Amino acid sequence: xxxxxxxxxxxxxxxxxxxxxxxxxxxxxxxxxxxxxxxxxxxxxxxxxxxxxxxxxxxxxxxxxxxxxxxxxxxxxxxxxxxxxxxxxxxxxxxxxxxxxxxxxxxxxxxxxxxxxxxxxxxxxxxxxxxxxxxxxxxxxxxxxxxxxxxxxxxxxxxxxxxxxxxxxxxxxxxxxxxxxxxxxxxxxxxxxxxxxxxxxxxxxxxxxxxxxxxxxxxxxxxxxxxxxxxxxxxxxxxxxxxxxxxxxxxxxxxxxxxxxxxxxxxxxxxxxxxxxxxxxxxxxxxxxxxxxxxxxxxxxxxxxxxxxxxxxxxxxxxxxxxxxxxxxxxxxxxxxxxxxxxxxxxxxxxxxxxxxxxxxxxxxxxxxxxxxxxxxxxxxxxxxxxxxxxxxxxxxxxxxxxxxxxxxxxxxxxxxxxxxxxxxxxxxxxxxxxxxxxxxxxxxxxxxxxxxxxxxxxxxxxxxxxxxxxxxxxxxxxxxxxxxxxxxxxxxxxxxxxxxxxxxxxxxxxxxxxxxxxxxxxxxxxxxxxxxxxxxxxxxxxxxxxxxxxxxxxxxxxxxxxxxxxxxxxxxxxxxxxxxxxxxxxxxxx
Amino acid sequence: xxxxxxxxxxxxxxxxxxxxxxxxxxxxxxxxxxxxxxxxxxxxxxxxxxxxxxxxxxxxxxxxxxxxxxxxxxxxxxxxxxxxxxxxxxxxxxxxxxxxxxxxxxxxxxxxxxxxxxxxxxxxxxxxxxxxxxxxxxxxxxxxxxxxxxxxxxxxxxxxxxxxxxxxxxxxxxx
Numbered sequence: 001x002x003x004x005x006x007x008x009x010x011x012x013x014x015x016x017x018x019x020x021x022x023x024x025x026x027x028x029x030x031x032x033x034x035x036x037x038x039x040x041x042x043x044x045x046x047x048x049x050x051x052x053x054x055x056x057x058x059x060x061x062x063x064x065x066x067x068x069x070x071x072x073x074x075x076x077x078x079x080x081x082x083x084x085x086x087x088x089x090x091x092x093x094x095x096x097x098x099x100x101x102x103x104x105x106x107x108x109x110x111x112x113x114x115x116x117x118x119x120x121x122x123x124x125x126x127x128x129x130x131x132x133x134x135x136x137x138x139x140x141x142x143x144x145x146x147x148x149x150x151x152x153x154x155x156x157x158x159x160x161x162x163x164x165x166x167x168x169x170x171x172x173x174x175x176x177x178x179x180x181x182x183x184x185x186x187x188x189x190x191x192x193x194x195x196x197x198x199x200x201x202x203x204x205x206x207x208x209x210x211x212x213x214x215x216x217x218x219x220x221x222x223x224x225x226x227x228x229x230x231x232x233x234x235x236x237x238x239x240x241x242x243x244x245x246x247x248x249x250x251x252x253x254x255x256x257x258x259x260x261x262x263x264x265x266x267x268x269x270x271x272x273x274x275x276x277x278x279x280x281x282x283x284x285x286x287x288x289x290x291x292x293x294x295x296x297x298x299x300x301x302x303x304x305x306x307x308x309x310x311x312x313x314x315x316x317x318x319x320x321x322x323x324x325x326x327x328x329x330x331x332x333x334x335x336x337x338x339x340x341x342x343x344x345x346x347x348x349x350x351x352x353x354x355x356x357x358x359x360x361x362x363x364x365x366x367x368x369x370x371x372x373x374x375x376x377x378x379x380x381x382x383x384x385x386x387x388x389x390x391x392x393x394x395x396x397x398x399x400x401x402x403x404x405x406x407x408x409x410x411x412x413x414x415x416x417x418x419x420x421x422x423x424x425x426x427x428x429x430x431x432x433x434x435x436x437x438x439x440x441x442x443x444x445x446x447x448x449x450x451x452x453x454x455x456x457x458x459x460x461x462x463x464x465x466x467x468x469x470x471x472x473x474x475x476x477x478x479x480x481x482x483x484x485x486x487x488x489x490x491x492x493x494x495x496x497x498x499x500x501x502x503x504x505x506x507x508x509x510x511x512x513x514x515x516x517x518x519x520x521x522x523x524x525x526x527x528x529x530x531x532x533x534x535x536x537x538x539x540x541x542x543x544x545x546x547x548x549x550x551x552x553x554x555x556x557x558x559x560x561x562x563x564x565x566x567x568x569x570x571x572x573x574x575x576x577x578x579x580x581x582x583x584x585x586x587x588x589x590x591x
Numbered sequence: 592x593x594x595x596x597x598x599x600x601x602x603x604x605x606x607x608x609x610x611x612x613x614x615x616x617x618x619x620x621x622x623x624x625x626x627x628x629x630x631x632x633x634x635x636x637x638x639x640x641x642x643x644x645x646x647x648x649x650x651x652x653x654x655x656x657x658x659x660x661x662x663x664x665x666x667x668x669x670x671x672x673x674x675x676x677x678x679x680x681x682x683x684x685x686x687x688x689x690x691x692x693x694x695x696x697x698x699x700x701x702x703x704x705x706x707x708x709x710x711x712x713x714x715x716x717x718x719x720x721x722x723x724x725x726x727x728x729x730x731x732x733x734x735x736x737x738x739x740x741x742x743x744x745x746x747x748x749x750x751x752x753x754x755x756x757x758x759x760x761x762x763x764x765x766x
Contacts, residue, residue: 313666313669
């Protein structure tokens with residue numbers, strides 16, 4: 001401690017609140033309990049920080065994720081010990097997999113009781129060690145402020161992620177010294193943000209010489225802030241090269257742009273996947289060669305030189321060997337790339353590029369997202385197309401999803417021209433993510449249109465959060481594509497398990513209109529095509545929480561699809577394609 | 592242009608990795624959890640505080656895997672928050688490795704004499720003796736310890752306790 005002016009004696013609970021204020025925190029999501037009562041008491045006696053009471057701790061995490069992803073700030077959560085902490089685990093893992101900055105404070109039993117199997121005791125740091133970027137147990141109130149500030153630093157710097165601080169109840173009561181954020185830097189954690197310029201030069205050389213180049217962009221660009229998306233867009237347009245994004249990268253490059261090929265991967269577009277397969281130079285920026293993206297790794301983009309930009313050195317050469325690794329923040333690297341491209345007077349190979357685009361347009365002409373239009377039955381794709389039409393031109397729309405077919409259709413059919421407007425559980429695939437995430441986004445953007453595109457199975461995993469939406473007058477919209485099946489499970493059972501729909505039919509579904517009503521929201525239903533537009537218009541017009549029960553075709557499957565264990569050039573484009581032998585035997589074990 | 596990396600069956604390599612970490616609660620659990628969670632091998636692991644003032648500990652891990660896995664292990668270790676430095680001694684030039692074992696042997700007569708004679712050959716010290724037993728302390732390379740313990744197995748071996756490998760680079764430079 002240097003400056004004596006920094007030193008003020010406060011209780012642990014007050015230190016928590018002061019540290020949160022000094023970190024610029026405006027909102028926290030949480031649920032009280034015995035081991036966090038002192039912090040809740042301190043919260044009660046101040047007005048700077050707003051608390052959103054969720055109905056389940058998992059939802060607190062997802063709401064904080066939605067808040068974080070729609071603002072670029074750190075999401076903050078407060079839960080109690082024992083079950084409060086264990087309920088948080090799914091959300092923490094979700095945030096870890098998708099690199100979302102979260103600080104989660106958990107109460108713990110008093111230090112003298114730790115290890116005694118006390119009431120609502122669990123080994124929170126032990127349980128959350130593998131599902132956090134870092135975690136802390138604070139046993140001395142004098143370390144509390146430093147730990148809190150360090151947690152924020154760790155959560156948002158480098159590859160973002162969730163950080164847990166476990167605070168025993170006696171530490172919350174004890175008096176100790178406060179420290180300012182500037183006084184609390186971690187000793188060892190200094191992630192590299194500026195790239196090795198020699199590598200960037202090498203990458204630019206390869207890019208300029210490329211005949212069939214592609215940009216493959218992931219959520220890392222979104223995590224690097226809006227400036228990274230602007231720089232990416234600038235660079236992609238300068239080069240004239242095609243660009244595809246991952247599920248997490250949607251919005252990093254404007255979807256309305258001709259140079260965007262759509263999402264790639266298992267349910268990505270035909271043109272994006274074939275361009276990845278056939279390219280000669282691939283620039284991966286902030287993506288991690290996930291198995292949903294690569295398909296069969298040994299046949300992934302077999303003839304390309306690969307450049308990989310990532311802030312996390314452990315993402316490089318993890319799944320796919322790359323030729324030019326560049327460790328750094330996406331915005332810094334893109335800035336250097338643009339500068340060097342200009343300084344060296346680089347020009348794309350115009351003739352080769354024209355030929356490449358001709359090939360891509362040929363693939364694009366397959367119109368891989370087309371589906372059979374029906375006069376009466378609502379196709380899920382149709383419902384989303386109408387939703388797209390209804391929200392087009394607005395830049396205050398935030399879309400979240402649950403997990404399954406509806407998630408993939410939302411990714412395929414909804415327009416994402418800007419970063420931070422799309423929130424989905426990509427890595428962990430957490431059903432129940434969407435509604436709390438939409439609540440988090442709505443808290444951050446009270447006047448925006450926040451829509452959770454849901455399935456009727458997923459939504460029931462965190463439906464209790466309707467009460468949260470009502471309590472805080474958050475006009476979130478739950479747009480359920482109701483096909484009465486766990487659709488993605490049913491699709492896999494159809495393709496891989498002989499149509500034996502084991503436990504994937506949702507029997508005894510609630511009446512979602514009445515359910516909305518019971519929560520105090522508005523319920524709307526469409527059962528045929530003619531009602532779709534009216535229901536969507538009404539949903540948008542009503543300034544209250546809405547559940548839309550969009551009763552869609554039960555048998556529709558999500559295409560295109562790369563079956564497990566297949567390569568990018570072995571896509572199924574629609575239900576008419578032979579599904580026998582769709583998946584080789586070694587692919588069966590893949591999820 | 593073609594990819595620069597050819598696909599061929601990669602060889603399994605043994606690497607000795609030295610990690611400087613903050614000596615704080617849970618740091619060893621983080622390192623071990625990383626190895627178990629991601630399915631990496633640990634052949635041996637040692638840890639002790641090496642700088643009391645700076646509260647730093649050194650962890651020495653002997654692990655094995657393909658070059659890609661070894662690279663992953665180092666990258667994953669490097670991103671643990673309390674980790675200061677990761678050195679792959681196997682990659683960074685010549686280094687020395689040492690391990691210590693305590694070996695208890697019980698017996699009488701010719702076997703007892705032979706055990707003592709072999710201990711002398713291996714430069715093992717007697718750190719405890721009774722009429723019917725010895726505890727030998729032996730320090731050296733792992734294989735040397737293996738050989739000594741193997742011989743003692745014939746001569747009344749009761750039990751072994753080994754430290755695992757500690758290592759340091761040769762020459763004046765840091766670790």
